[in-house]
Amino acid sequence: MREQHSSPPVIVIGAGIVGAATASFLALAGTPVRLLDASTPASGATGAADGAVSVASKRPGPMMTMARAGAALYRELAEEGLFQGLFHRRPTFLVATSDAEADVLSDHSEALAEVGAPVLWLTRDMAADRLAPLSRKTVAVLEVEDEGHAIGYSIVSRLISAAGLKVERNSPVAALEYDGRSGRVSGVRVGEAVIEASAVVVAAGGGAGGLIGLPDVSRPRRGQQLVTERAPTLNAALPGSLLSCSYLLSKKQGGDADQRGYGVVIDPLETGQFLIGSTREEGRNIPENDIDAVAHLAASAGDMVPALGRLRILRCFAGIRTAICDGLPMVGRMPGVDNLFVAAGFEGDGICLGPLTGRIVADLVRGEEPEIDVSPFDPGRFAGRSIAA
Amino acid sequence: MREADIIVVGGGPAGVSAAIEAAKSGLSVMLCEQRPALGGAIHRQPAEGATPVAVLPSLRGRWQALSAELSASGVDVRTRRAFVGVDSTGAVLIEDRAAGKVEVRRPRALILSCGAVERVRPRRGWHLPGVAAAGGLQVMLKEGRVPGGRILLAGSGPLLLALAAQMTAAGNPPVAVIEEGDPASRPLAGVRLLAHPSILPDMAALMMPVLFRRVVWRRGTRLTEITQSGDMLTACLIAPNGREERIEVDRIGLHDGLRPNDFGLPANDAAAGLVILRAGDVREVLGAHAAEADGAEAGREAAARLAGCPPRSGANGIRRLRSLQTSLSRLFAPVHGAPILDDCPGDTVICRCENRTISHLKAQLSGPDTVSARELRLNGRFGMGACQGRFCSEWTLSLMSELRPTASPSSIAEMGACRWPLRPVALSSLAKGGTNADTLTEPHMEEISA
């Protein structure tokens, strides 16, 4: 399709993993695009994520199905070269330390099997063999294959450079501009200036709702995490991420401000370090750490893998997830505006679903059929709640 | 035991003075020091059986006086306690390094007197064993271990001469002091020093070994690289006339000045309800005398603020000491201006903890996209290691500025690494923190002896 020089570019708002992927796939397909960010790439949740590319941690339903495709895309792009060196295939291990947890795990195992995820049940003895550093309190482990790990800001950096994009940093979009007659989006306002657009993709995480007239559908949910120093020997003894069953429970409940929603994940990183997460703090939107949360995460991690106790923590940080009120992200065309798209509200699943969503939205923008049906994530489901544009 | 009203971090002259002064108000004061003994850097104490090192004339007797006052003051002194930071709720976190436990404290005021840290500009080979910071060699000498063998001191600043004088007095003068500055070529700055007569005996003491030709003092000369040759180190020097020469030594001490050891420290208004003050070199590098005065002022300020009084005007005497410091800086400023990192070999290490070089940094900035300092840290891994950028951030940003002269310089805060913990803490130590843990288990020291 011949691009007209007079046609303004597609504007993507937000250089997190979803926006960077969308802009990158658009650019690689020859569509002129401008990528704007209120700050710098991956300065939101993407830059403070644990990096899980995981089906194992998803709730059954459209999220789990989407996650299977998301993980498959990572494998495909790693092989092709785009994500070479950045995506690391490895299993996820869900750890039960009581009979009650083992029951929850068993149900989850069935749900995973239903979407075709390769699972393997490990008894206590099998787990002791496979994961020697794991605590002896372990009752059962579910090993899930075809999972992996990718660092959010590294993926973003690769997406940007692979497409030769030049991100417009420190360019917060105050509002969308509409053409009065057609009702279509005509551009975006940054400060006093209006930038013209042929289409707009709002991939602005927590800021998306405000831009599309749905300020109340999303809420922040903080996740505090820790990073250890390098420990190559211990790292090599753990072939994948460890998730406590309480992680599954915390995702289900969300956790109110008092409960903190702790769900421990221990991620071995490529450097030989470990990432330990995380809290789920409803309504908390400042990325800072408190000693209670950090102590709790440290204690839980030490319970699961005692050898972690002697490792030094180099850094505590926090990321702010964006959760949509019904538990599903918003992905798709805004109702009644045929050139406005949104892709936001991925809560803790952004890394896994980011590149896939980017490819889907790029296809939607270009008027092509997306590879997956994203109608479960239709932003139009909130039509009754929207403020007139 | 109830919580202390005031916690002072750092047991050097500033912290000790602050604690003494604050205690005079009747408030309870706890002094935390990371090492097993007080003194800081300037008053580092000798280990058992080591010969004490002669201090500069202007400091004679100062530590003894301070220690005596501290003993009589009622301050609760805790050693092997490292400051971990202030968390988001305003809790002051102190690691008890002996017990392996983070204590969660809630004083009403926090005085930070963490002193100065050396600036050491990267040169090829600076990361090799046998290369240390000159101030590092100096504190070890004070502990009782004189650097042995052939030692070369290089960089700029009066600390190099001070160390040379101390090493000479201890029986092993350095092979040479390679000074990038040339004080002899700056007579005006030298004359200005006369306005501060108290420093003259110190200057004389520094110059003695040079004047008596026991130490070679090469001025306007730069050490450009260090290579390993067997067990020895070879230093490459550039003389004022541009001539290159090599010298083989056992160890090298580098020093390019001092700056406040304030990386990641909470700002004074960081936590509502907690008074945070800085005192001594960590607030402004002005030397040991200013540190005592500054510490005392901070102690008084903290007590006044806790009593509900408005902030004091303070800063008495600091202006004179500041002008002294400025004169000294001018006197010892490198002759050829700030050396350009861009000219250094690509394999020069910038971030030692992660083994990242100048070439790695240039590669990060080579694309069409204008990356931020934060992206440089995350993607290039500069400052992502154990020191969290405490040492390398200045040079990372400096090189970034050289490569992008038209862009406005980034700040250390923009890199995004300034968070607690301020230093690595064992996971098991952190696990014992938190309000559900028993945080005030240590009996007061006076109670032990009862």
Place this chain on the structure above:
Amino acid sequence: MTAVRTFFWRGSEVPFRAGESIAAALAGSNIHGFGKDPAGSPTRYFCGIGACQSCLVRVDGRATEACLEPVYDGMVVMALEDDDA
């Protein structure tokens, strides 16, 4: 005359003075290199004030700054590269 106090560095006995740091005691025996860290950088004494993290060694399985850690009789100190299992 009191007996010489010693500790163990990578299996060898090294004398020390009461109150001094691991780094000072090692320097006293002319030991200046502490092996490589997991990132491949040589570890050694540098700043002396616990700021640079260059002097890391391992005590009781835990990495610690040699310039801050006081030696005690019989202390077992290893290099980072010796073992971290």
